[in-house]
Amino acid sequence: MESSSFMTNTALATLLLPFIGALLTACSPKHLAKWVCSLFALLATLGTVLLGWGFLSHGKADLTISLLNYGDIALFGFIFDRISTLIVFAVVFLGLLVSIYSLGYLNTGNREHPHDGENRYYAFLLVFIGAMAGLVLSSTILGQLLFFEITGGCSWALIGYYQTAKSQRSAMKALLITHVASLGLFIAAATLFITTGTFALSAMSQLEGTPALLVFGGILFAAWGKSAQLPLQAWLPDAMEAPTPVSAYLHAASMVKVGVYIFARAIFESGNVPHVIGWVGIAMATITIVYGFMMYLPQKDMKRLLAWSTITQLGYIFLALSIAIFGSREAFDGGIAYIFNHAFAKSLFFLVAGSLSYCCGTRMLPRLRGVLHKMPVVGIGFCVAALAIAGVPPLNGFFSKFPIFAAGFEMSSQFWVMTPLMVLVLIESVASFAWLLYWFGRVVPGEPSEELVQASPLPNSMRLVLLVLIVMSFCSSVIAVNWLG
Structure with a gap:
């Protein structure tokens, strides 16, 4: 009581x-x-x-x-x-x-x-x-x-x-x-x-x-x-x-x-x-993942790219939860961990974009180069967020994505259609990693562009939050796994 x-x-x-x-x-x-x-x-x-x-x-x-x-x-x-x-x-x-x-x-x-x-x-x-x-x-x-x-x-x-x-x-x-x-x-x-x-x-x-x-x-x-x-x-x-x-x-x-x-x-x-809800969820999640990825390819504005990336990432959570309808505890826990982990990694990515627009007056990716040289915390934040969203170990995104793929391929022993669907989603995951890596190579290393040369200093409160989120992008999966048991 x-x-x-x-x-x-x-x-x-x-x-x-x-x-x-x-x-x-x-x-x-x-x-x-x-x-x-x-x-x-x-x-x-x-x-x-x-x-x-x-x-x-x-x-x-x-x-x-x-x-x-x-x-x-x-x-x-x-x-x-x-x-x-x-x-x-x-x-x-x-x-x-x-x-x-x-x-x-x-x-x-x-x-x-x-x-x-x-x-x-x-x-x-x-x-x-x-x-x-x-x-x-x-x-x-x-x-x-x-x-x-x-x-x-x-x-x-x-x-x-x-x-x-x-x-x-x-x-x-x-x-x-x-x-x-x-x-x-x-x-x-x-x-x-x-x-x-x-x-x-x-x-x-x-x-x-x-x-x-x-x-x-x-x-x-x-x-x-x-x-x-x-x-x-x-x-x-x-x-x-x-x-x-x-x-x-x-x-x-x-x-x-x-x-x-x-x-x-x-x-x-x-x-x-009802299993029909699971199938509708799986079908729409797969379509959204592929469509979202295609839509963020042409984006040059960092925030719009991240918006389409968010739609795709949420598709993964719907995919996990829809697979869980068929009795997979692993998929359900993966989906909940994804909600938790994605919150920190994607917040970090958006606030990196905010820091660039605050200091440089633009968030257009082609105009930004040499971020690490001029703004090390922002450059490291960009790198960590990109790797976390793409699901690269040991960052939190990997520990969310892996259970979804494991559960999806396991389910394919019951339903053959899950194999091509999971292969398609796996291709999207690898391709999104390649795309984020491409922009990382264009924006973070190298000699600073004119916008970064003239960048104003980053306020301490913004720098503090970026550092907390960088740490959480490594730690949140440990918290989620222990908590969900």
């Missing part, structure tokens, strides 16, 4: 502190807003660490707590298990790193966007962190739906932050596409309630037949929208109009991870997902 009250109170604090902080940030004097934001992001991160400690000290026993009921119907509650406690740390800790990075990035010394950060930027960032914590810890589909919509609103506000015509158009596009996707979650919630009389995620194990298809199909459709998978991928490349720290948070740790997380949670809670 004592442990459950500790976990509940800690989770409530972790969830509510960012929302309280957002209110205080909005009302603070402009020069204090960024510090208030970082303080509350830090407190929320400490909350997730305490949750992990509480979960570990009680023998990693799964715990579900109902907080809000209407009669016998659970409306909202918390779930503490090896998945939620791991992912909640990633999404909140990365929110903290982004807020610290923003201290340096959002000022008049920025050569691409000279601009002091407004209160609304930091307030919406905190709301985003709180909504992500709420979604990951929610034990009901109604809770997921509430925070799903809040993240949509935050992404709209942050993508359109600079208030140019293009950024506002991109923000509206993201809002509309993800809102259309949320219809899938509405249908899933309604079907679950009509069939089982509750909104609790644990009730998914009771579903079969048409209701099961509607619930899991609806969740998969909502997940495609949030995680920018075909046919709902169009919003993500345009969302690059946001400030780069926001791009890092949206497209590595928060917005796009909502989709894969709700899909993973549904599979975990059910244990009996």
Whole structure:
């Protein structure tokens, strides 16, 4: 009883502190807003660490707590298990790193966007962190739906932050596409309630037949929208109009991870997902991986290249989770580890792009050369992020990709079609490594180009965050493997 009250109170604090902080940030004097934001992001991160400690000290026993009921119907509650406690740390800790990075990035010394950060930027960032914590810890589909919509609103506000015509158009596009996707979650919630009389995620194990298809199909459709998978991928490349720290948070740790997380949670809670959902997931993931790779080949803008790379990487997570529907624990754990590891590696890559645009005034790859000579931390960050995303050992990406390939080829003994699909995905993985290596050779070594010769110094807060993410790109897989057991 004592442990459950500790976990509940800690989770409530972790969830509510960012929302309280957002209110205080909005009302603070402009020069204090960024510090208030970082303080509350830090407190929320400490909350997730305490949750992990509480979960570990009680023998990693799964715990579900109902907080809000209407009669016998659970409306909202918390779930503490090896998945939620791991992912909640990633999404909140990365929110903290982004807020610290923003201290340096959002000022008049920025050569691409000279601009002091407004209160609304930091307030919406905190709301985003709180909504992500709420979604990951929610034990009901109604809770997921509430925070799903809040993240949509935050992404709209942050993508359109600079208030140019293009950024506002991109923000509206993201809002509309993800809102259309949320219809899938509405249908899933309604079907679950009509069939089982509750909104609790644990009730998914009771579903079969048409209701099961509607619930899991609806969740998969909502997940495609949030995680920018075909046919709902169009919003993500345009969302690059946001400030780069926001791009890092949206497209590595928060917005796009909502989709894969709700899909993973549904599979975990059910244990009996219709196989047709698995086949649809595998087919669309493979198509998205190949299409995403072809789309990032012509990109010269580093952020747009990373956007298409993100779509491809999320395809790998959907592939892993879809294979897990057929009973592969290895694929499921690989998919969860991928969510965790990719968050750090891709955040690092985006923040490297932000550092280049801050110091050099451009992120166009052909104009950048000799980064390592002039900006060693940024050059090392570029190298580590590229190798991690490509899945080169001993970086974290390898330990996420390897279980997916192992599970996929193992499944081919049951279904012959998996062999050509996995070979195709393996070719994409090798080709993306070659492409990233090509740009690394063009951008990082050599004599500095004119843009780098004239580069301004990198603020300490930005350098600190890059160093933390470089370390996490090596360490996060160790954390994930030990935590998932």
